[in-house]
Amino acid sequence: MSIRTNTAVWVEGRQRWQINVQKDGVRKTFTSAKPGRTGQREANRKADEWLEHSVISTSTKVDVLYPQFLTSKRATTSLSNCRPMDGRWRNKIQPLIGQKSIGRLTDGDLQQVLDRALAGGYSRKSLQNLRADLCAFLKWARRNRYTTLTGEDLEISKAAQRGQKRILQPKDVLILFNVDTTILRKNKAVEDYINAYRLEVLTGLRPGEINGLEWADWHGDRLELRRAINCYGETTTGKNDNARRVVYLSSLARQVLEDQYRITGPKGSVFCISNLQHYHSRWKRYCKVNGLPDIAPYEIRHTFVSISDALPEAQMKKLVGHSQSMDTYGVYGHEVQGEGEEISRNLDAIFSKILSAT
Incomplete structure (x- = not known):
């Protein structure tokens, strides 16, 4: 730990208090624009905090530390979250900063990781995930006294493209609800998961939620979502804090469940569903056989969101369990008497219009 021997001085030309300090060969400047002695004390405090925050090792390479960080993540999060993090480390992070010592790592090095990923075709969403990985690693490294970096200045370029979500168009939805056959072993057969596909469109459930759905979760006009089973067979409580929710059912959705109940x-x-990989392959085959666009099972959920965009935002969140831009509803939103019936009526009106088309 270094000890400060000077004090902040007022810089008239810049109208601020300023102090220069040095530790381990690194020189830093701390400032405060507050007038009077309050500003001087604030600048001194910033300098003292930096001087007192010592690290135990600056020579350890990122190649050594990052795998330790990933190991800690595996102990606290699901495999479906860890696997993509492993891939981003190997493909985007390790090649650029793996051989750097943690003490020589800079915000510029980290920004380069993001910029290279953007140049390589990463979408905005993928870049956000990559930035989250880097910030989580730095947080872990700070806790273990390897660095003082925070990554708070890492930026995603405005040039980053948003991923284009694909959906089923109304004519495709019409096919889905009128054709229940596929081709298996060169023969026409009833598609085993047809009701799952239809329920996804009618409710916006995620594939993992469809996979985790049990009959005990169905209560007449609503589903109480308690679990999801991901592509690794792990049973989780869902993608985010809003994933556990009550989903109100339209009469069409209830008909689908009644049909499935008989099976x-x-x-x-x-x-x-045996596993989500099988579910995915069967959906792809159904699409190919019946002339539907080649979209992923998760994009069936996007179809529901797009078709139901006339619903009030609060009702939409109750149905799909979004985590972004709807946090106020999550904290303060409670069911108003009769709201479930209103949601069901709204959904019936929306889907009946599509399915009655000729």
Whole structure:
């Protein structure tokens, strides 16, 4: 730990208090624009905090520390979150900063990781995930006294493109609700998961939520979502804090569940999906056989969101469990008497219009 021997001075030309300090060969300037002795004390405090914050090692390479960070993440989060982090480390982070010592790592090095990823075609969403990885690593490194970097100045370029979400158009939805067959072993057969596809469109459930749905979750006009089963077979409570929710059902959605109940009810899994990879491949085959666009199962959910965009925002969140831009509803939103029936009526009106088209 270094000890400050000077004090902040007032710089008239810049109208601020300023102090220069040095530690381990690194020189830094701290300032405060507050007038009077309050500003001087604030600048001195900033300098003292930096001087007192010592690190235990600055020569350890990122190649050594980052795998330790990933190991700590595996102990606290699901495999479906960790696997992508492993991939981003190997493909985007390690090649650029893996051989750097943590003490020589700069914000510029970290920004270069993001800029290179952008040049390599990363979408805005992918860049946000990459930045989150870097900031989480720095937080872990600070806690373990390897660095003082925060990553708070890392920026995602405005040139980053937003990923284009694909959906089923109304004519495609019409096919989905009128054709229940596919081709298996060169023969026409009933698609086992047809009701799962239809329920996704009618409710906006995620594939993992469809996979985790049990008959005990169905209560007449609503579903109580308690779990999701991801592509690694892990049972989780869902993607975010809003994933556990009540989903109100339109009469069309109830009809789909009643049809499925005659097949797999009354106990256990609703759709008896062996795994999400199988679900994905069966959906892709169904699309190819019946002339639907080649979209991923998750994009069936986007179809619901797009079709139902006339719903009030608060009602939409209750249905799809979004985590962004709707936090106020999550904190303060409670069911108003009769709201569930109103949501069901609104959904019936929206989907009946599509399905009655010729």
